Amino acid sequence: MTETDHRPALTARQYSLLDTTSKLLGLGLVAAGLEAGGATPTGFALAVVGAACATATVFISHE
Incomplete structure (x- = not known):
């Protein structure tokens, strides 16, 4: 079977x-996380989601 x-x-x-x-969008979310307080749970969550958004295109191929 071929993958x-x-x-x-x-x-x-x-x-x-x-x-x-x-x-x-990722940059904006990371900035919002830092503004909310990087050490707070909200700030950390925003930063993690922002980093995920910023790197999402790594998994998408283009022609």
Whole structure:
């Protein structure tokens, strides 16, 4: 049985837009986490979600 790549594929333009958007959203969430207090549970949660958003495009392939 052959394994196939099941990651979603996007055009270069779609990927670029998604990549930029996810990084800006991640940056905004990390900044909000720091503003809320980096050592607080809310601040930490926002920072973790922001980092996940910023790196989400690593798992998406583009043409």
